[in-house]
Amino acid sequence: MLRLHSHPFSTFARRIRIALIEKNIPCEQVTIDLASRQHRKPEYLALNPYGRVPMLDDDGFLLYESSAILLYLEDEHPEPALVPAGAKGRAEVDMHLRLCDAQMAAHAGTIIFPKRFMPEAKWPLPAIAHASAEISKHLAILDRQLEGVDFLVHDRFTLADIAYIPFLQFLPIMVDAASVPANVARWSAALLARPSSLETVPAQ
Numbered sequence: 746m747l748r749l750h751s752h753p754f755s756t757f758a759r760r761i762r763i764a765l766i767e768k769n770i771p772c773e774q775v776t777i778d779l780a781s782r783q784h785r786k787p788e789y790l791a792l793n794p795y796g797r798v799p800m801l802d803d804d805g806f807l808l809y810e811s812s813a814i815l816l817y818l819e820d821e822h823p824e825p826a827l828v829p830a831g832a833k834g835r836a837e838v839d840m841h842l843r844l845c846d847a848q849m850a851a852h853a854g855t856i857i858f859p860k861r862f863m864p865e866a867k868w869p870l871p872a873i874a875h876a877s878a879e880i881s882k883h884l885a886i887l888d889r890q891l892e893g894v895d896f897l898v899h900d901r902f903t904l905a906d907i908a909y910i911p912f913l914q915f916l917p918i919m920v921d922a923a924s925v926p927a928n929v930a931r932w933s934a935a936l937l938a939r940p941s942s943l944e945t946v947p948a949q
């Protein structure tokens with residue numbers, strides 16, 4: 746039996762919840778209460794020594810890091826395929842997963858966490874401005890890659906798109922809306938309108 750340890754507000758866990766829905770994989774959801782620091786308790790650290798969500802438990806096989814979990818689910822549940830067949834398609838998906846983490850998620854955290862959970866007076870404004878500029882640079886690159894296509898890899902919906910969805914949700918608080926390039930805006934709107942996205946929209 747699959748068990749996903751997650752939290753409804755977690756961007757990284759949302760990637761997995763979307764993939765589970767897209768692949769129609771039954772999975773028990775265990776909420777780890779981040780607010781009460783359940784993720785730092787010895788019982789949870791014994792499962793994931795990094796004390797983060799998501800964490801997948803497949804009959805005792807424990808896996809953390811959302812990108813690794815996405816690829817594991819793909820291998821274990823290949824239909825419907827969310828990675829194109831062949832070395833090139835898989836490598837491109839892997840490249841985008843890593844770039845999403847390095848160029849988007851790393852900076853998004855600097856903005857999303859304070860803006861969602863901290864009073865405005867405590868927002869680290871210089872760090873937020875830097876992160877926002879870095880995200881804008883990345884969006885410009887994505888925009889060129891999305892010219893004339895609907896998805897990042899081989900013009901079909903893949904794990905690469907899923908990895909971005911939780912962060913695209915917060916684009917309006919990360920960059921000036923008017924500065925979102927047209928192809929990214931089109932891609933983002935379509936991804937956020939998918940039933941799997943709508944079913945997993947965080948309450949906050």
Ligand SMILES: N[C@@H](CCC(=O)N[C@@H](CS)C(=O)NCC(=O)O)C(=O)O
Nearest residue numbers: 755756757796797798799810811812
């Ligand atoms: N690189 C990790 C990041 C996971 C992560 O940072 N999760 C956040 C929630 S979105 C978390 O557990 N934060 C708690 C903490 O770091 O104390 C992944 O891709 O799974």
